[in-house]
Amino acid sequence: MKRVVFLLLAATLAGSAVASARTAKVPTKTPGVLTIAFGDSAVGFASYTLRGNNISSPRGYEVDIAKAVAAKLGLKTKFVYTPWAGLFAPGTKKFDVSFQEATITTQRKKTVTFSSPYLDSNQGVLLSKQAKTPKSIADLKKLKTCAQTGTTGLDWINTHLHPTTKPQVYQATAAAFTAVQIGKCDALILDVPIVLLQKKAKPGAYGKVGAQVVTQEKYGAVFQKGSALATAFDHTLAQLKANGTIKKLQKKWFQIDTASIPVLK
């Protein structure tokens, strides 16, 4: 009997040693759980039902990547909401990793750590129903433009486009889409895949995605600056790229044709 107890004890000890070795390998906020944050619901990337700060039944490309990485790392998943405004503010983050179609920029890298890229993107122009399709940058300049706060789209408007009237700036993606829908804004400048998928989800609400500008952006997942998790994450992401999972997921979620959208010069 004594021996059995001893064996049991040894087994538990060994078990917990294995468990702790594993959690030490993947440093997460809650041991054994990968806390994944999404921003504003984006069709195709991560759309979900929100209750309080908890996300239930998320679906989309970013969700599938997150799940695949977590599975490979042997972690459970927990999905939470984090607003876009403030994502790149320096300091402690409440999540392990956040997917918000965030373009990797040197400026942002000063305050957060990025994963290696998981999608390429340009800036797209989503038009309102009333707006005339711009044929050139000069045409676009004359339209009432809008963007979401802190986006590369807004950056591009301010540093490259210099429109005749100041762009309208919204806190959330949803508000920017609404502005286009109700005609308060003629041209929303936001990443091509986001606007294409939104247009596909609500075709009657907007005009077309009339143009794109080549900005050659790359999306990265966001970690707290210097997060030890990033390396393990990147390693896993590389495996998923190598075995074709990422390509398969892109095919599954993005049946869109970005090449057919005219490029503005």
Next chain:
Amino acid sequence: MHALHKVLQAFASPQSFRLAMPDVWAGFQVNIKLMFTAEALVLVLALAVAIARGLPGRAAAPLRAAMILYTDVFRGTPLILVAFLVGFGLPGLQLRVISSQSTFVYGVIALTLVYTAYVTEVYRAGIESVHPSQRAAARSLGLNYFQALRYVVVPQAVRRVIPPLLNDFIGLQKDTALITVIGVAEAAQQAQNFSNTYYNFTSYVVAAVFFIFLTIPLARFTDHLIALRERKERAAAI
């Protein structure tokens, strides 16, 4: 020392101050415009609502009820909700004139709706504070109801409530920053854009400084008016 440096760098870096100043100032001019346009409307409309609320007689009962409903609803609704309703709701109706205004106009409408409800109560308190004998005396001189209001009651009432009116004016001035949610490029938004680009919070301090510089003279002016009135009333008492 290191922590202090970090704090100063994030909230009061001279370099960011200079960099953020032009944009925030451009935005702040919109705040000033919002504030004066809304305030002018509020002062007029609120007096009208206050008078309508005080109308005597059974015939005016529906009007009184409507005005009470209005003040109750808009004093109880947070400005940010009214801003969303007006700024996104009205254009969404796609009606001819109502839906084709600029975001600035929707901002003014939202501020006016909410602040008129507050200021109505201020006026009403003023009107009720005028002793009934004043009104009775005016009527006995042959002035009709509206003449009594116009020449006797309202002038006294307004003089008494100028300090609380200015107080609400200060509130209105600060709340213009909330109009950012419907996409008006005002100071708070410019500050946020700067902060989002450079990850530095000095721009918010710049905006705050603008607001403070605008309120301080107004606050001192209010103090001055109160002191003036007090002197006058004491002199009359002696």
